[in-house]
Amino acid sequence: FEDCSRTLVPILDGLILVTGLVGQTLVIIILTSRRKKASQPPHSTDALLLALSAADLLLLLCLPFHTSAITLGFWPFGSFMCKVISFLGVACSAASVFTLAALAVTRYLTVVHPTWTYRSRLHRRIKLTVALLWIPAAALGAPQFAVRTVTQSSAVYCFAFLSDFSQLVYSIALFLFGFALPLTVIVLMYTKIYCFLRYTRLLGNAPRLERYQSQVTHTSALLVLIFTLLWLPSYALMFSLIGGTSSASHGYNTIAILSRLLASSVAVVNPILYGLMSQKFRRDLLRLAARRWAWCKSC
Numbered sequence: 001f002e003d004c005s006r007t008l009v010p011i012l013d014g015l016i017l018v019t020g021l022v023g024q025t026l027v028i029i030i031l032t033s034r035r036k037k038a039s040q041p042p043h044s045t046d047a048l049l050l051a052l053s054a055a056d057l058l059l060l061l062c063l064p065f066h067t068s069a070i071t072l073g074f075w076p077f078g079s080f081m082c083k084v085i086s087f088l089g090v091a092c093s094a095a096s097v098f099t100l101a102a103l104a105v106t107r108y109l110t111v112v113h114p115t116w117t118y119r120s121r122l123h124r125r126i127k128l129t130v131a132l133l134w135i136p137a138a139a140l141g142a143p144q145f146a147v148r149t150v151t152q153s154s155a156v157y158c159f160a161f162l163s164d165f166s167q168l169v170y171s172i173a174l175f176l177f178g179f180a181l182p183l184t185v186i187v188l189m190y191t192k193i194y195c196f197l198r199y200t201r202l203l204g205n206a207p208r209l210e211r212y213q214s215q216v217t218h219t220s221a222l223l224v225l226i227f228t229l230l231w232l233p234s235y236a237l238m239f240s241l242i243g244g245t246s247s248a249s250h251g252y253n254t255i256a257i258l259s260r261l262l263a264s265s266v267a268v269v270n271p272i273l274y275g276l277m278s279q280k281f282r283r284d285l286l287r288l289a290a291r292r293w294a295w296c297k298s299c
Contacts, residue, residue, distance in 0.1 A: 005070060005253065005254075005257055006070065006071050006073070009067060009070045009071060009257060009261075010067055010071050012261055013063055013064075013066070013067040013261075013264070014067075016060075016063065016261070016264050016265055016267070016268055017060055017063050017064065019268045020056065020057075020060045020264075020265075020267035020268045021057070021060060023267070023268060023270070023271030023272065024053045024056050024057050024060070024267060024270075024271060026271060026285065026288070027049065027050075027053045027270070027271050027274060028050060028053050028054075029288065030281065030284045030285060030288060031046045031049055031050050031053075032050070033284070033288070034046060034284065044106045044110070044126045045103065045106065045107070045110075045216065045220075047126040047127065047130060048099055048102055048103045048106065048126065048130065049103070049274075050130075051095070051099045051130040051133070052096060052099045052100070052103075052223075052270065053270070055092045055093075055095040055096045055099065056092075056096065056266065056267035056270060057267070058088055058092045059088070059089065059092045059093065059096075059264070059266075059267060060264075060267050061088075062085050062088050062089055062092075063264055065077060065081065065085045066085075066260065069158065070257070075150055075158040077158075078150065079149055079150045082148050082149065082150050082158035083144055083145045083148045083149075085158070086141075086144040086148040086158065087141040087142065087144040087145060087148075088141070089141075089144075090140055090141035090144055090174065090178070091134070091137045091138050091140065091141030092137070093178065093231065093263070094136070094137035094140045094141065094174075094177075094178040095133055095134055095137035096227065096266070097178060097179060097182045097183065097227065097231075098133040098136065098137055098182055099130070099133055100182065100186060100220075100223060100224050100227060101182040101183075101185045101186050101189075102129060102130075102133060103220055103223075104185065104186040104189035104190055104220065104224065105185070105189055106126075107189065107190075107193060107216065107217055107220050108189040108190075108192055108193055111193050111196060111197065111217060112192065112193065112196045136177070137178075140173070140174060140177060140178050143170060147166075147170070171238050171239065174238075175235055175238075175239070179231065179235060183224070183228060186224050190217070190220075190221045190224070193217050194217075197214050197217070215278070215279075216278075219273065219274070219278055222273055223270060223273060226266070226269050226270075226273065227266055230262045230263055230265060230266050230269070231262075231263050231266070233255075233258070233259040233262055233263075234259045234260070234262070234263050236259075237255060237256060237259050
C-alpha cells in the first residue's frame with residue numbers, strides 16, 4: 001500500500017487543492033462583490049462565510065507540505081515548518097468550527113429574535129467577532145510550537161514529542177474545545193431554529209420570509225453536518241492511537257491517509273454546497289460568469 005499511496009496521494013491531493021482553491025476563490029469573489037454592489041456593511045452570514053473560506057484556504061495551503069512528506073516518505077522542510085504547518089492545521093480547523101458555531105448563533109438570533117438583532121446592529125460587530133474567533137483557535141494550535149519537532153530514525157519525520165499522559169490531555173482538550181463543545185452549541189441553536197420555524201409554519205405567518213430563512217438555515221446546518229462527518233474520522237484515529245493502537249499496525253496508514261483526505265476535502269465540499277443549496281449563490285455565480293465572458297469577448 002505504501003507504494004500505491006505515494007502515487008495516489010499526490011493525484012488526489014492535487015485534485016483537492018485545485019478544486020478547493022477555485023471554489024473558495026469564487027466564494028470570496030461573490031461574497032465580497034455583494035456588499036460592494038450594495039455599498040453596505042457585510043451581512044453577518046456573508047461575513048462568517050468569508051471567514052470560513054479564509055480558514056479553508058489556509059488549510060489548503062498546508063496541503064502540499066503533507067503531500068510532499070507522504071510522497072517522499074520523510075519530512076523535508078525542517079523543524080520550523082514542521083511546527084508552523086502543524087499549528088496552522090489545528091488553528092484553522094478550530095477556527096472553522098468556531099465560525100460555524102458563530103454562524104449558528106447569528107442564524108438563531110436573526111430568525112428567532114430579528115427585532116433585537118436589528119436594534120443591536122449585530123452586523124456592525126461581526127468583523128470583531130470574526131477576529132476574536134481566531135484567539136481561542138490560535139491558543140489551541142499554539143502548543144504545536146512546543147510539542148512538534150523533527151525526529152530521525154531511518155528518515156526524518158514531523159512528530160509530536162509528548163508523553164502518553166500529556167498527549168492524552170492535549171488530545172482531549174483539542175476534541176472538547178475544538179470540536180465537541182462548539183458542535184453542542186451548533187446543535188442546540190439549530191434545534192431551537194427548527195422548533196421556531198415549525199411553529200411559525202403552523203401559524204402561517206410571513207410564508208415568503210419563512211421560506212427564505214428556512215433555506216438559509218438548511219444550508220448552514222448542512223455545512224455543519226458535512227464538516228462533522230469529514231473531521232470525525234481524524235479525531236477517532238487520534239483517540240485510537242492514545243488508546244494503544246500502534247501506528248505500525250496493519251491498516252493504520254490506509255485509515256490515516258483516508259482520514260486526512262476526508263478532512264482536506266471540506267474545502268472542496270463547502271463551495272459545492274453553496275451552489276446546490278443557495279439559489280442566490282447560483283444567481284451570483286451566473287452573473288459573475290456572464291461578466292467574465294463579456295470581458296473576454298471585448299478583449
